[in-house]
Amino acid sequence: MKTDSLANKVYVELRRKILSNQLVPGMRLKEDVWAKKMEVSRMAVREALTRLLGENLVIFGEKGGYFVKTMNEEDIKQIRQLRELLELGALRLAVLHCSEEHINALERICEDFSSMVKNGYLGGACEADVKFHETLVASAVNPKLMELYQFSNIPLFHMKLGKMLQMDDYAQTDDEHRQIVNALKLRDLKMAEEALIKHLVRGELTTLEID
Template structure:
C-alpha cells in the first residue's frame, strides 16, 4: 500500500469513529495502538491526528497527545442545526432523484441497524447510523451538497458510548425505516418531519 494511501486510510478510519461518536469523549488516542489496529505506520496515524485536530474533531492535551473532543450542548445544537438544513435539502432532491439502488442501499443499512440494535452492538449502531445519513445525502445526487456535508464534519447527535436505552435504539431504527418508506412513496412533508423530529437539537 502506497504511503499516501496508508495516511488517507488512517484518516478515514479514525474520522469515521469520531463522526459516529463511538469513541468516548475526552479519551486519549494512542498513536501506537491505532497504528497496530489499522496496520499502518505511526507517522501515518500522526498525520491523521493532525488533520483531525485541524478539523475540530480532536483536541491537543496541555502536556501533549491527542484527545477525543467533548462537544458542549451549544456546539452540538449548532452542529445539529446545520445537519438538519443539509439533510432536509438532500431529502428534497432525493424525492425526485433517488434511484432503486439508492433505496435498496438505505434499506440494507436499516436492516443492519435493526440487527445491531436488537443485539445491543453499540459500536455497529453508530457506524451504521453514520452510513445511513451519508447514503441519504448521496441519494440527492448533488456533488456539491455531498462535498459540503462531508467537509462540515457533523458528528452524530448521540454519543454511542454513553448508556443507551435499548428500546429507544429500536425505536430510532424504526424511524429510519419510516424515512426510507417516505422516500419510496415520495412523501416529502413526512420525510422532512421525520428528519426534524429525529434530531433533538439540544441532545449531546
C-alpha cells in the same frame, strides 16, 4: 505502501469511529496504540491525527497528546441546526431524484442497523446510522451537496454528553429511519420532512437529556 497512503488509511478509520461515537469525546488517541492496531508507523498515525486536528475532530492536550474533541450544549444545538439545513435540503432533492436503487440501499441499512442492535453490536449500529444519513444525502444526486456534507464532519447523536444511549433510543432511531424511507418511497415531501425533523430534534434532546 507509502506513508501518505498509510496515513490516509488511519485517518479514514479514526474519522469513522469518531463520527459514529465509537471513540468518545475526551478519549486520548495514543500514537503507539493506533500504530500497533493499524499495523503502521507512528509517523503515519501522527499525520492522520494532524489532519483530524485541522478538521476540528480532535484537540491537542495542554500536556501533549491528541484527544477526541468534547461537545457542549451549544455544540449539540449547532450540529442539529447544520444537519437540518443539509439533510432537509437533500431530502427535498431526493423526493424528486432518488432512484429505486437509493431506496433499496436505505432499506438494507435499516435492516443492518436493526440486526446489529438486536445482537448487541452497538458500534456497528452507530456506523450503520452514519451510513444511513450519508446515503440519504447521496440520494439527492447532487455531488456538491454530498461533498459539503462529508466535509462538515457531522457526528451523530449516540451519547448523552458522556453516556451511551439506552436500547430503546436505538429502537426509536430504527423506527424513525424507516418512516423517512417510507415517505421517500411515497414521494411525500411533507411526511419525509416531518419524520426527519422529529428524528433530529429527538436526537438533540436525548443527547442533552432534556425531557
